[in-house]
Amino acid sequence: MLPRPPSPGDPEPRAGTERSLAYNPAPLPSLESEAGGPQPEPMSNENTPAVRKCAELARLEITPEEEQRLGGDFERILEAFRGLTELDVRSVEPMFGAATRENVVREDETRASLETDELLAPAPRKDDGFFTVPKTVDGDA
Amino acid sequence: MKRESARDAGALAASVIAGERSALDVARSTLDSIEEASELNAFLSVEADAVLERARELDASLAAGTETPGALFGVPVALKANLCLKGRELTCGSQLLRGYRPPYTATVVQRLLDAGAIPIATTNMDEFAMGSSGENSSFGPTLNPWCTEYTPGGSSSGSAVAVSAGITPLALGSDTGGSVRQPAALCGVSGFKPTYGRVSRYGLVAFGSSLDQVSPFANNVRDLELISSVISGRDRMDSTSLDRAPIRSAAREDLKGLRVGIPAEAFGDGLDDGVRACVEAALEQVRSMGAESVPVSLPHSEHAVATYYVVATAEASSNLARFDGVRFGQREDGDGSLAGMMAATREAGFGDEVKRRILLGTHVLSSGYYEAWYGRAQRVRTLIRNDYERAFESCDLILCPTSPTPAFRLGERTADPVAMYLSDILTVPANLAGLPALSTPCGTVEISDSVQLPVGLQWIGPALADEELLAAARCFQAETDFHLATPPTRGEQAPA
Numbered sequence: 001m002l003p004r005p006p007s008p009g010d011p012e013p014r015a016g017t018e019r020s021l022a023y024n025p026a027p028l029p030s031l032e033s034e035a036g037g038p039q040p041e042p043m044s045n046e047n048t049p050a051v052r053k054c055a056e057l058a059r060l061e062i063t064p065e066e067e068q069r070l071g072g073d074f075e076r077i078l079e080a081f082r083g084l085t086e087l088d089v090r091s092v093e094p095m096f097g098a099a100t101r102e103n104v105v106r107e108d109e110t111r112a113s114l115e116t117d118e119l120l121a122p123a124p125r126k127d128d129g130f131f132t133v134p135k136t137v138d139g140d141a
Numbered sequence: 142m143k144r145e146s147a148r149d150a151g152a153l154a155a156s157v158i159a160g161e162r163s164a165l166d167v168a169r170s171t172l173d174s175i176e177e178a179s180e181l182n183a184f185l186s187v188e189a190d191a192v193l194e195r196a197r198e199l200d201a202s203l204a205a206g207t208e209t210p211g212a213l214f215g216v217p218v219a220l221k222a223n224l225c226l227k228g229r230e231l232t233c234g235s236q237l238l239r240g241y242r243p244p245y246t247a248t249v250v251q252r253l254l255d256a257g258a259i260p261i262a263t264t265n266m267d268e269f270a271m272g273s274s275g276e277n278s279s280f281g282p283t284l285n286p287w288c289t290e291y292t293p294g295g296s297s298s299g300s301a302v303a304v305s306a307g308i309t310p311l312a313l314g315s316d317t318g319g320s321v322r323q324p325a326a327l328c329g330v331s332g333f334k335p336t337y338g339r340v341s342r343y344g345l346v347a348f349g350s351s352l353d354q355v356s357p358f359a360n361n362v363r364d365l366e367l368i369s370s371v372i373s374g375r376d377r378m379d380s381t382s383l384d385r386a387p388i389r390s391a392a393r394e395d396l397k398g399l400r401v402g403i404p405a406e407a408f409g410d411g412l413d414d415g416v417r418a419c420v421e422a423a424l425e426q427v428r429s430m431g432a433e434s435v436p437v438s439l440p441h442s443e444h445a446v447a448t449y450y451v452v453a454t455a456e457a458s459s460n461l462a463r464f465d466g467v468r469f470g471q472r473e474d475g476d477g478s479l480a481g482m483m484a485a486t487r488e489a490g491f492g493d494e495v496k497r498r499i500l501l502g503t504h505v506l507s508s509g510y511y512e513a514w515y516g517r518a519q520r521v522r523t524l525i526r527n528d529y530e531r532a533f534e535s536c537d538l539i540l541c542p543t544s545p546t547p548a549f550r551l552g553e554r555t556a557d558p559v560a561m562y563l564s565d566i567l568t569v570p571a572n573l574a575g576l577p578a579l580s581t582p583c584g585t586v587e588i589s590d591s592v593q594l595p596v597g598l599q600w601i602g603p604a605l606a607d608e609e610l611l612a613a614a615r616c617f618q619a620e621t622d623f624h625l626a627t628p629p630t631r632g633e634q635a636p637a
Contacts, residue, residue: 050504053507055500057507058499059487060500061475061488069493070496070497080562081446084451084521085513089524092521093520093523094523097381097575099381099382099383106380118245122241122469123468124470
């Protein structure tokens with residue numbers, strides 16, 4: 001069945017309503033646990049630390065205000081997706097791509113490529129044939 | 142440009158090749174149309190000098206008579222701002238890529254050039270193709286030409302509007318979860334997502350690589366067949382490109398004997414009454430043309446949106462790692478460290494929806510959650526594909542609505558990402574299963590005395606049945622005139 005599309009008269013989703021149930025990922029059934037493997041690490045019930053941790057992993061420097069707002073979205077989205085975790089898929093093969101069911105290989109042959117100058121042209125900073133980035137090694141070199 | 146030729150690519154190419162109009166004249170009048178329709182915000186980078194130079198080259202080559210003119214000779218094509226054309230600005234609707242000029246050309250764009258087309262400009266889009274309304278562009282929302290208080294759908298918002306408003310007869314978008322079919326439906330034009338792998342992705346800025354497919358918009362299915370024949374076919378630069386001949390127009394004169402599957406799951410409670418009425422009338426029309434309708438079941442449809450958003454965000458979080466301030470686009474220095482520079486660049490350059498999806502994708506791939514979300518979604522993806530394979534044992538194609546609602550108002554769904562994601566419920570399965578699917582207009586719903594909004598009929602075929610699917614839709618258009626409806630001219634339009 002299709003979920004009913006939103007209409008302008010719908011109440012705004014906010015904390016405490018049925019649309020934003022607390023996100024508590026620890027009891028999720030995982031395939032590994034069904035197979036007797038390790039249980040997922042419990043994550044804090046607070047969603048903002050989860051958002052902060054993902055932001056660090058993804059190199060996103062989010063503001064405290066974004067952390068709150070995106071954390072609330074996280075809750076609602078994962079709650080809406082929860083039906084996915086209730087299906088028994090132990091005997092189902094994963095699908096990695098749509099085009100072929102085998103890996104694709106090609107001949108290891110030399111091909112013409114772009115010139116260094118062309119590749120460097122769109123870079124924000126470059127010097128003498130290289131992309132330049134901030135120093136990555138501590139101390140005086 | 143005269144309205145008729147602006148809406149028919151085949152006729153326009155014929156008139157330029159016959160010398161009735163010059164490519165330069167076509168290019169100039171298209172640039173004028175872009176300017177006149179600027180309030181729709183459908184275009185991003187319009188580089189008139191390069192366009193006019195291209196048109197002059199085409200005219201010179203025709204005059205020289207040294208080469209056979211291609212199938213799209215002199216035809217202006219609008220390109221979604223995630224398709225590379227060497228040296229032309231490409232932003233993907235993002236501040237992060239402001240000023241980026243790619244050093245190479247996408248295979249599909251090269252094939253358009255080889256066929257004589259004029260890449261006229263880049264079109265507005267949801268940032269990095271993430272959105273279903275066009276409102277996530279950092280360059281402002283695109284407006285629906287049927288009524289400017291409504292969104293045109295997304296993410297290929299500007300490409301849909303370019304064709305709907307009669308500015309270009311053809312446009313390219315990309316369809317990862319419906320980003321061509323849904324805006325085609327909401328803007329009253331035809332849009333076609335080929336079988337995954339029939340069109341090269343080389344030079345398409347990647348979002349969800351196992352789902353992305355470059356897809357065209359046109360005013361009729363014949364033009365979709367025309368442009369598909371140009372852009373499709375094997376490309377060694379894309380390892381997922383299939384070793385198949387380009388898409389050709391298949392012979393079919395009528396729908397007699399065609400078995401059309403009707404999935405009950407797509408006609409459930411959430412379907413707008415007006416959309417339901419239009420689609421059911423279209424199904425009746427298809428039956429009256431000799432097709433036989435067959436009930437089919439797609440039992441895992443209810444999991445399609447969740448499966449799609451887990452898979453697509455996981456892939457996006459990997460694909461968008463390359464936007465780190467090192468190789469292209471803008472850079473922010475941050476605290477001066479390498480990690481700080483990357484984080485500051487991404488914070489300043491990405492909009493909310495892109496951050497939301499990168500975070501979600503990072504989460505579903507992270508240690509402890511990978512199997513519970515991403516691993517599981519990949520398995521449910523198999524179940525969804527199996528549903529379709531089973532359905533196609535008893536039918537030749539499936540018909541259903543493209544979008545559960547007509548166009549929605551600007552701002553209506555921006556506060557609630559879940560509501561926005563549900564806009565895609567009827568389009569994501571074809572991407573998950575890799576199937577060919579197209580949307581064609583099938584009427585309008587009356588919103589008020591002065592506002593009519595278009596409805597799209599979705600045609601989904603078995604993998605690699607692109608030609609048969611297009612041929613059936615072409616037969617439908619030969620007997621109906623839904624695809625000839627055009628938006629009211631902007632002067633006549635009253636607010637809803």
